[in-house]
Amino acid sequence: MKKTGKKLIAAALTAAMLVSMAGCSGNSAQEAAVETTSAEATTTSEETTTAEETTAEETQAEASAEEMQADIVVIGAGGAGMTAAIQAVQDGATDVVILEKMPVTGGNTTRSTGGLNAAGTKYQEEEGIEDSVELFVEDTMKGGKELNDKELVTVMAENSSAAVDWVNEIGGDLSVVGMFGGASVKRIHRPSDTSAVGPMLVKALNAKLEELNVPVLLETKATKILTDDNGAVCGVLAEDKDGKEMTINCTAVILATGGFGANAEMVVEYKSDLEGFCTTNHPGATGDGIAMAKELGAAFVDMEQIQTHPTVNPDTTTMYTEGVRGNGAILVNKEGKRFVNELETRDVVSAAILEQTDSTCYLFFDQAVRESLKAIEGYISAGIVEEGETPEELAEKIGVDGAALAETLKAYGEAQKAGKDEEFGRESMELPLDQPKYYAALCAPAIHHTMGGVKINANTEVLKEDGSAIPGLFAAGEITGGVHGANRLGGNAVSDIVVFGRIAGTQAEDYVAANGGHTEAEITVAGEEAAAPEVAGNYKDGTYEGTGKGNNGDIKVEVTVKDGNIISVELKDHSETEGIYEAAEKGVVADVIKKQTFDVNAVSGATNTSNGIKEAVNDALSKAQ
Numbered sequence: 099m100k101k102t103g104k105k106l107i108a109a110a111l112t113a114a115m116l117v118s119m120a121g122c123s124g125n126s127a128q129e130a131a132v133e134t135t136s137a138e139a140t141t142t143s144e145e146t147t148t149a150e151e152t153t154a155e156e157t158q159a160e161a162s163a164e165e166m167q168a169d170i171v172v173i174g175a176g177g178a179g180m181t182a183a184i185q186a187v188q189d190g191a192t193d194v195v196i197l198e199k200m201p202v203t204g205g206n207t208t209r210s211t212g213g214l215n216a217a218g219t220k221y222q223e224e225e226g227i228e229d230s231v232e233l234f235v236e237d238t239m240k241g242g243k244e245l246n247d248k249e250l251v252t253v254m255a256e257n258s259s260a261a262v263d264w265v266n267e268i269g270g271d272l273s274v275v276g277m278f279g280g281a282s283v284k285r286i287h288r289p290s291d292t293s294a295v296g297p298m299l300v301k302a303l304n305a306k307l308e309e310l311n312v313p314v315l316l317e318t319k320a321t322k323i324l325t326d327d328n329g330a331v332c333g334v335l336a337e338d339k340d341g342k343e344m345t346i347n348c349t350a351v352i353l354a355t356g357g358f359g360a361n362a363e364m365v366v367e368y369k370s371d372l373e374g375f376c377t378t379n380h381p382g383a384t385g386d387g388i389a390m391a392k393e394l395g396a397a398f399v400d401m402e403q404i405q406t407h408p409t410v411n412p413d414t415t416t417m418y419t420e421g422v423r424g425n426g427a428i429l430v431n432k433e434g435k436r437f438v439n440e441l442e443t444r445d446v447v448s449a450a451i452l453e454q455t456d457s458t459c460y461l462f463f464d465q466a467v468r469e470s471l472k473a474i475e476g477y478i479s480a481g482i483v484e485e486g487e488t489p490e491e492l493a494e495k496i497g498v499d500g501a502a503l504a505e506t507l508k509a510y511g512e513a514q515k516a517g518k519d520e521e522f523g524r525e526s527m528e529l530p531l532d533q534p535k536y537y538a539a540l541c542a543p544a545i546h547h548t549m550g551g552v553k554i555n556a557n558t559e560v561l562k563e564d565g566s567a568i569p570g571l572f573a574a575g576e577i578t579g580g581v582h583g584a585n586r587l588g589g590n591a592v593s594d595i596v597v598f599g600r601i602a603g604t605q606a607e608d609y610v611a612a613n614g615g616h617t618e619a620e621i622t623v624a625g626e627e628a629a630a631p632e633v634a635g636n637y638k639d640g641t642y643e644g645t646g647k648g649n650n651g652d653i654k655v656e657v658t659v660k661d662g663n664i665i666s667v668e669l670k671d672h673s674e675t676e677g678i679y680e681a682a683e684k685g686v687v688a689d690v691i692k693k694q695t696f697d698v699n700a701v702s703g704a705t706n707t708s709n710g711i712k713e714a715v716n717d718a719l720s721k722a723q
């Protein structure tokens with residue numbers, strides 16, 4: 099359990115803004131800047147010029163939008179966007195702003211569990227693992243059914259080792275090497291405590307952005323990329339959570355909005371047989387960047403290539419990382435039998451599961467596998483794993499034939515000992531699966547990754563159909579297509595976002611330097627604001643403890659009431675995912691204090707954790723009546 103022990107106050111990340119007087123028509127914006135004091139700055143009525151024909155309504159909306167200036171606007175504070183922003187600043191950029199539509203940074207990146215694939219790292223060398231850029235490229239092309247853009251794959255592989263070093267340099271932790279589906283050798287790099295890669299990466303990126311004073315405007319959704327008469331990028335139109343519009347004039351834009359795995363309509367538009375599938379993606383993965391790039395005439399590749407992840411709990415959509423299978427787990431069907439090489443690529447394993455009874459199966463493992471991977475503790479505390487002292491006891495609980503399961507395990511144990519899986523050809527069999535307790539988790543395939551997206555070149559420039567680049571527009575991460583072809587290998591997306599995020603940052607900064615140079619930063623990070631009650635409370639003074647159920651187990655809080663008002667909510671204990679937990683903490687606690695009730699809105703993207711905090715506050719307040 100993580101201890102927080104800190105008093106919680108609302109933390110509002112707001113931008114102190116200067117209002118500039120001109121739009122995309124020129125750089126006179128800086129010269130004519132008029133100072134205002136805060137995010138509540140009044141709007142200007144200056145007109146904005148876009149390359150596109152706009153309706154009268156749009157023109158009016160853009161005209162009344164608040165105007166600001168930055169050199170580089172990064173759209174999306176996921177792994178790719180935050181990496182790009184940091185790299186740009188490390189290369190000399192002085193005026194970078196990130197827009198994030200959700201109340202929390204991290205996107206799908208926070209959810210990534212397995213790790214980052216890299217070849218030729220010092221960690222592989224220490225373990226005597228023989229790997230190379232060529233082998234990494236070969237595995238990735240094979241996994242992607244040769245549909246991948248080999249130039250992009252090569253760039254990813256060549257820069258992957260440096261990506262591991264960069265993540266570690268900015269405060270991350272990638273030092274343990276493991277085996278994952280589709281890789282010929284151990285290549286996936288993970289945190290030393292075997293915890294999920296995403297929360298570690300997002301935490302490190304957030305901390306680095308804070309250190310570098312890069313403003314991240316949360317709950318600010320980019321709606322349009324503006325271009326000048328020459329078709330060069332010159333700004334971004336966005337709106338805040340209250341629907342208030344703003345225009346940020348800029349020289350370069352980095353599109354890092356992620357994929358569209360949470361946009362069911364768009365998924366079905368490109369791949370109709372995925373109708374009705376659930377998704378592992380965060381709610382913000384709606385393909386906004388695709389729509390914005392389309393308006394500018396960007397080319398797209400592989401849009402119909404949408405990956406399902408084979409092992410997802412169909413009730414909670416919790417994804418069991420491939421690391422569970424990589425560390426030794428097998429898949430058994432409802433008849434208690436194995437049916438596939440569990441380490442085959444995701445498309446193969448997903449297809450095999452869909453052929454089983456009820457299109458589901460069980461992820462089966464023993465105590466030794468459980469102890470090899472911290473992520474498993476999260477699944478167990480979420481109550482989605484059954485357990486038994488013997489395979490037969492477990493089989494009875496999950497309604498599977500016990501004798502058949504025992505027979506399957508015996509055969510697997512023998513194959514593991516012999517080092518040869520005659521039946522399914524699994525090569526890496528880490529453990530014999532004979533250590534009680536035994537565990538089984540129900541799973542089925544779910545939409546996981548959208549491999550297609552905007553077409554980029556090796557410099558992350560967004561290309562049009564004719565192969566020309568849209569001046570000033572760069573893209574990185576899941577918004578782009580080409581790297582993963584027809585099937586992404588586990589661990590390759592995290593390599594993708596760090597490698598191409600860094601390239602996008604460097605390229606955007608180079609572009610700014612070559613096109614007018616730096617401007618003075620107008621949008622800056624403001625400090626934290628304490629939440630204050632907006633209505634009077636009616637509670638008994640004192641300090642009260644309460645417990646609620648979060649995503650990964652109990653959340654414990656301590657609520658302090660003074661003069662009848664809730665004045666603080668301290669989170670004492672929780673096992674929630676970092677990043678998600680912080681967002682829920684900020685949003686819910688601030689609202690509880692403002693509104694003097696537990697009954698406040700959950701933070702979007704952190705719903706279960708928010709509800710756990712609310713339940714704990716309600717429990718505490720029940721003692722203060």
Ligand SMILES: Cc1cc2nc3c(=O)[nH]c(=O)nc-3n(C[C@H](O)[C@H](O)[C@H](O)COP(=O)(O)OP(=O)(O)OC[C@H]3O[C@@H](n4cnc5c(N)ncnc54)[C@H](O)[C@@H]3O)c2cc1C
Nearest residue numbers: 174176178199205206207212320356382575576589591592
């Ligand atoms: C459950 C799960 C597990 C995974 N595990 C692994 C793994 O182990 N290894 C691996 O390599 N890959 C893994 N992946 C894939 C990988 O996490 C993603 O492909 C990758 O993190 C995408 O990063 P990104 O920065 O491109 O997008 P994201 O991290 O999704 O970030 C995009 C951001 O843009 C924001 N945004 C979107 N539209 C707008 C807008 N209009 N305005 C402002 N902001 C906007 C979003 O809210 C989001 O925060 C996993 C994915 C999931 C869902």
